[in-house]
Amino acid sequence: MADTRTTDVPTDVLIVGAGPVGLSTAAELRGRGVGCRLIDRLPARLPYAKAVGVQPRTLEIWDRMGLARAVMEAAVPLRGQLMYVNGRERGRIDLELPPEVPYCFAALPQYETERLLEEYVAGLGTVVERGTELSSFAQDADSVTARLRTASGAEEELRVRYLIGCDGAHSTVRKGLGLTFEGGAFPEEYMLGDVETDWDLPYGYGVRSLHVTENGSTDDVLVCIPLPGNSRYRMSMTVPPELTAGRAAGDEVAHGIEGGRVPELSHIQAVVDRLAPVPARVSELRWSSVFRISHRIVDRYGEGRVFVAGDAAHIHPPTGAQGMNTGIQDACNLAWKIALVVRGEAGPELLGSYDAERRPVGEEVVGRTVRHATQGMGADPDDPATLMAREAQLLVSYRDGPLAGHPYGPEDAPQAGDRAPDCAGLTTALATYPLRLLDVLRGRTGHVLLLYADKAAELARAAEAGAVVAAAVGGDRPSIVALLAREAEEPGGHGVVPEYRDADGEFARLYRPEGPTGFLVRPDGQLGARFPLAGTAAALTGYLAALSVPTAPL
Secondary structure, X not given: XXXXXXXXXXOOEEEEOOOHHHHHHHHHHHHOOOOEEEEEOOOOOOOOOOOOEEOHHHHHHHHXXXXXXXXXXXXXXXXXXXXXXXXXXXXXXXXXXXXXXXXXXXXXXXXXXXXXXXXXXXXXXXXXXEOOEEEEEEEOOOOEEEEEEOOOOOEEEEEEOEEEEOOOOOOHHHHHHOOOEEEXXXXXXXXXXXXXXXXXXXXXXXXXXXXXXXXXXXXXXXXXXXXXXXXXXXXXXXXXXXXXXXXXXXXOOOOEEEOOOOOOHHHHHHHHHHHOOOOOOEEEEEEEEEEEOEEEEEOOOEEOOEEEOHHHOEEOOOOOOOHHHHHHHHHHHHHHHHHHHHOOOOOHHHHHHHHHHHHHHHHHHHHHHHHHHHHOHHHOOOOHHHXXXXXXXXXXXXXXXXXXXXXXXXXXXXXXOXXXXXXOOEEOOOOOOOEOHXXXXXXXXXXXXXXXXXXXXXXXXXXXXXXXXXXXXXXXXXXXXXXXXXXXXXXXXXXXXXXXXXXXXXXHHHHOOOOOEEEEEOOOOEEEEEEEHHHHHHHHHHHHHHHOOOOOOO
């Protein structure tokens, strides 16, 4: 019988699953001073390039953490997709975004994403506990008691304040909570292969090649996504008959990579011979596997002190590379809220906004990816610019969520709940080069209050009015930044808060302030409030009430 021990190590949060979502959760928590443990039942990272697309919005999140540079040095640009039907080019999608968006689409194998995140988290003091599995858990009003089984076979009982399941489509946490996971599955099976090819197609472009029968149905498909390396691609295609197998008994969710059936290079070459737009040979097979696709979403993203994120909460077709990126945004949304509650800067009621904000996003992503997988992106009714911005996850908004206050200013301007746009052309007296708003926000883990006006005196008064309120939101070190309008005649230097000038007028163009205006940027890069500077204290008091932050100091 295995030994059982009880640990006294202070841990606020237990995270189950060390994929990109679990690692992102740990990074966001540790960056805000919250103690956590991160466990994974696997003995090592898997070598599979499962999720390879990195969206611009994810890079913005990583930029604020200080991780974006490492990712850019490891990834390759994803510039678009070439589409072929029966050997003829039928279209070309260029992944283009407005110039104010700071990052492009990128491709990076999942195991590289996990490596970079794991190194980042280790630098913050949390090491992934490999070979450690969650056996069961129970929660009460004050904590969660989790039973773990370690790689040595020992059992451990751990009491934590919160438990987060980032443990994938077959989540133990989701099952333990009794959450439903409604949806369906695609009947087709696919195979994946990570290979090199000798074709000379445009750099950075994916390939989607179909064979369509006379009756209009598709009976053969090849999808290739570029990866870092010499003409390296992750190729996916339908499974040949010799690798087809029935669904395993008792497997209620047929989703993801399966073991036991490993395609060989010859299987991949056969599909390339049939469907590649130019003659090509594949080589250097690094790994291969068979996978299936389901589309499901939970009925709620948590209960009490236990939550789910990523594939534990939603699974869907890989169309548009939405899954991992959506999960990382789940992690970011939940982590800053837990951090405020753990530090006593917000009430536990705040955690209910995680489900209210993120589940509608999950529902939209599942529905959209299923439509795109079955009908094609051409069936999407949105104009190309809107479609591209949505695929980049730049349009995620919580305007209808419980934390969004009343709109202020132009309705089509960024409002509470929307993404806070980046902008360029900010200057300061001490830098001889222009900055981006992301440069100003980088490393600030809490809320940031942006004050915009055309007179430094107005900014000084607004900063003084907002400092007390911002202290309640931001802890001991509130972040308040003044933005002086491009046309302002008064010099800065009032000495109250850091000051930047909107020298190119880009902040004004994107945010469209009407007179002196304040913008509260949440820790996840969404706007928490937008308000006239004359009402700074009142506007932020309302936001604090939505956060259930104690209001005694105000």
